[in-house]
Amino acid sequence: MNPATPLPQVPVWALAVGVTALYVIAGKLGLTLAFIHASVTAVWPPTGIALAACLLFGYRLWPSILLGAFLVNWTTAGSVFTSSGIAVGNTLEAVMGAYLVNRFAHGAQAFHRALDVFKFAGLAGMLATALSATFGATSLALLGYATWADYGSIWFTWWLGDMGGTLIVAPLLLLWILEPGLQWNRPKTMEALLLFGFLVAVGQVIFQDWLPVEWKIYQLPFLSIPLLVWVAFRFTPRETSTATAALAAMAIAGTLQRAGPFAVGTPHDALLLLQIFLNTMAVMGLALSAGVLECQQLLTRVQHRERELQERQQQLVQAAKLASLGEMAAGIAHEINNPLTNIGLLITNVLDRLQTNAGHGNWRRGRRPADDWNPERRRGRSESDHAHAADREGSLMDLHRSLEQVHKAAEITKHLRTFSRRAPERYGPVALHAVIQQAVG
Amino acid sequence: LTVPQFRLEEIGFRMTLAMDNPWVMGNAIQLEQVVINLLTNAREAVKHSVEKVIQLTTAVQDGAVHITVEDSGPGVPDAVKERIFDPFFTTKEVGQGTGLGLSITYSILQVHRGNITLLDGPRAKFLIRLPLARPSEG
Numbered sequence A: 001m002n003p004a005t006p007l008p009q010v011p012v013w014a015l016a017v018g019v020t021a022l023y024v025i026a027g028k029l030g031l032t033l034a035f036i037h038a039s040v041t042a043v044w045p046p047t048g049i050a051l052a053a054c055l056l057f058g059y060r061l062w063p064s065i066l067l068g069a070f071l072v073n074w075t076t077a078g079s080v081f082t083s084s085g086i087a088v089g090n091t092l093e094a095v096m097g098a099y100l101v102n103r104f105a106h107g108a109q110a111f112h113r114a115l116d117v118f119k120f121a122g123l124a125g126m127l128a129t130a131l132s133a134t135f136g137a138t139s140l141a142l143l144g145y146a147t148w149a150d151y152g153s154i155w156f157t158w159w160l161g162d163m164g165g166t167l168i169v170a171p172l173l174l175l176w177i178l179e180p181g182l183q184w185n186r187p188k189t190m191e192a193l194l195l196f197g198f199l200v201a202v203g204q205v206i207f208q209d210w211l212p213v214e215w216k217i218y219q220l221p222f223l224s225i226p227l228l229v230w231v232a233f234r235f236t237p238r239e240t241s242t243a244t245a246a247l248a249a250m251a252i253a254g255t256l257q258r259a260g261p262f263a264v265g266t267p268h269d270a271l272l273l274l275q276i277f278l279n280t281m282a283v284m285g286l287a288l289s290a291g292v293l294e295c296q297q298l299l300t301r302v303q304h305r306e307r308e309l310q311e312r313q314q315q316l317v318q319a320a321k322l323a324s325l326g327e328m329a330a331g332i333a334h335e336i337n338n339p340l341t342n343i344g345l346l347i348t349n350v351l352d353r354l355q356t357n358a359g360h361g362n363w364r365r366g367r368r369p370a371d372d373w374n375p376e377r378r379r380g381r382s383e384s385d386h387a388h389a390a391d392r393e394g395s396l397m398d399l400h401r402s403l404e405q406v407h408k409a410a411e412i413t414k415h416l417r418t419f420s421r422r423a424p425e426r427y428g429p430v431a432l433h434a435v436i437q438q439a440v441g
Numbered sequence B: 001l002t003v004p005q006f007r008l009e010e011i012g013f014r015m016t017l018a019m020d021n022p023w024v025m026g027n028a029i030q031l032e033q034v035v036i037n038l039l040t041n042a043r044e045a046v047k048h049s050v051e052k053v054i055q056l057t058t059a060v061q062d063g064a065v066h067i068t069v070e071d072s073g074p075g076v077p078d079a080v081k082e083r084i085f086d087p088f089f090t091t092k093e094v095g096q097g098t099g100l101g102l103s104i105t106y107s108i109l110q111v112h113r114g115n116i117t118l119l120d121g122p123r124a125k126f127l128i129r130l131p132l133a134r135p136s137e138g
Helices: A012-032 A045-057 A059-074 A080-104 A107-112 A114-142 A148-178 A186-207 A220-234 A237-256 A267-364 A369-373 A383-420 A432-440 B003-008 B028-046 B101-111
Strands: A428-431 B012-016 B023-026 B053-061 B064-071 B115-118 B125-131
Touching: A012 A045, A012 A059, A045 A059, A045 A080, A045 A107, A045 A114, A045 A148, A059 A080, A080 A107, A080 A114, A107 A114, A107 A148, A107 A237, A107 A267, A114 A148, A114 A267, A148 A237, A148 A267, A186 A220, A186 A237, A220 A237, A220 A267, A237 A267, A267 A383, A383 B028, A428 A432, A432 B012, A432 B028, A432 B053, A432 B064, B003 B012, B023 B028, B023 B125, B028 B053, B028 B064, B028 B101, B028 B125, B101 B115
Parallel strands: B012 B053
Antiparallel strands: A428 B023, B053 B064, B064 B125, B115 B125
16 A cells, blocks of 8 residues: 555556456466366465565455456356455455555565564464455355365465565565665676575475486475575565575476476375475575575664764864864963053053153244243244144044054953853843944954 | 845845734843844755745734745755754855754744744745733733
8 A cells, every 4th residue: 555665656547457366377387287176286376476466566456456356266166156255365465464564564565574574474464364364265165166075275375475475576576676676796796696506406406306316305495595585685575485496396296297306105295394394494584584684784873973983083073173273272362362451551651651742843943832832822833844743643633543452452352252262051131232342343 | 133144245135024023932142143043044945045034024913923034045945854953964165164054943932932944945945933921911
């Protein structure tokens, strides 16, 4: 119902027809590999197809599944009634499996976390499939297509076959549909080819008896474990599910030809051994690769965090640098304040002296200082006297301005000092606009 | 402290202050730091813009002072918006800034029971809200 990755937009009718067609084809192919009864196979791929379709496109596809399941069974063996019963079971299985996986195991993303894989295996693989097995075996027995004596074994193989479809086919489809692209570099491609070669070789050794007869031992299937571990550790769940599916194909093919370690006893025994082996391998591979994926994601996150921390440390160093720069600025402001005070004093002295000496200078020319401020007397001055007075007044003005500038500079240094001082956190009423004016300067 | 720099960089500065003179409870130096931080960020933001204008307004509303600082820079990208108040988050090159400015601003305002938000819009516009000092306190 809720695919996390955007899927290509396909019209619903095309989806519906596609799912039915795929279901029928897979069912027909599956049934060519039937073991005991015409309708019982080691792995029932349509279950996987139906589950994947429900997980990707929602439960609304249930009529397609119902129709597909009915067609497969009706054209194989049995009546309209048995086929209907089986079809209802298959449909319920898919819808209920998808619902449980959506509800408890992150839906189509279930193969990204080991815990979700186990939930998927339990809920969709073991619980929902029991529905289908019950409907199927009961339909066959009720209408006389199978004896009640066989009910138990039919139910059990039915259940394990659907489980195989859920654990082997559904992950394969979901993982490849959700992530179809290959981004392998050269070494990775080489490794994949090598791994695949090994897998095929080991599969043939185990299931086609490539070894001399006297070497034929029943524990040989264990050979496939290291290969699945390899693919789980070095690749993603997608490749792991592919390897599992390839192994299943070889195992089924070999066993049907009465070769390999599972071709012992009755066909029913062989089927049971095969199903248990395949489902075990599938859960192991999926869980392991999900666990590896989780570790990798964790590692990436840690590395990302580490990089971020390093960057932040650089910022901290910078902050410390700026803080010491601030302290230096405060110190410099203090140091500059002293010369500024001295300059201020000196200018004041000069101003005082000029104002008193003004009288003195004029006195030499035979005038009293007070005359300067007497407009009547001023009028009698000579031209040079006028020029001289203007000059002096200009100088006085400049000195006053200088003094103003000194005061301004002193004000700035004072503010710098208060601002950079580690201020005691004193709170009180503050006139906001005064603060803003201060900041704006 | 900031406007003389604006003049040097030919940045237009407009200030519209509320008619009444709002009083808030707090620490003058820290509040000044807040204003300086925002103006400094705005200055950085308009550095490479054709139109260089920074606007500061104050207004009294619902028992709080609203101070806004808006600049004519390119605005804040969405990816940055989420993290803009995170400590050490900076868009500047290493060595250019500490990444602490807005984080410090944020925490100062928290202590003052105020807050700062980045308003939605194409331009960077920060809104500071500070509760007014109650007359009994002022």
